[in-house]
Amino acid sequence: MSDESPETNPVSNTSTDPASANNFSDRANDVMGKVNETLNQVDWGQMGKYGKAAGIVAVVIVAQIIIKGVIDTVNLLPLVPGLLELLGLVVLGQWSWQNLTTSDKRNAVFERVQSLRKEYLG
Numbered sequence: 001m002s003d004e005s006p007e008t009n010p011v012s013n014t015s016t017d018p019a020s021a022n023n024f025s026d027r028a029n030d031v032m033g034k035v036n037e038t039l040n041q042v043d044w045g046q047m048g049k050y051g052k053a054a055g056i057v058a059v060v061i062v063a064q065i066i067i068k069g070v071i072d073t074v075n076l077l078p079l080v081p082g083l084l085e086l087l088g089l090v091v092l093g094q095w096s097w098q099n100l101t102t103s104d105k106r107n108a109v110f111e112r113v114q115s116l117r118k119e120y121l122g
Contacts, residue, residue: 075081099109 074084099105
């Protein structure tokens with residue numbers, strides 16, 4: 001054991017010491033003042049864009065988790081995953097036959113894709 005008194009030992013400061021409580025309170029007030037000053041300098045009009053982006057990211061993450069859960073559950077069922085793959089191939093074949101057999105249909109699909117790209121990407 002050391003012979004140092006609690007007043008001289010910087011490690012043994014306790015919360016019962018009123019001087020340290022005031023010191024902590026003063027430091028906390030200074031920190032909060034600086035935080036408030038920094039937050040007042042932020043352009044909150046631009047935060048709407050960031051909030052929307054953060055919301056979209058959160059929704060996408062939640063949707064991915066739900067979709068993964070559903071797909072994992074479906075994969076546990078016998079025969080269902082194979083039947084769903086076969087259904088996907090049949091639907092893809094039908095769509096391809098209806099939309100890609102002639103050059104006019106292929107051009108129409110290409111134009112639709114370009115218009116959607118122009119509409120959403122600018």
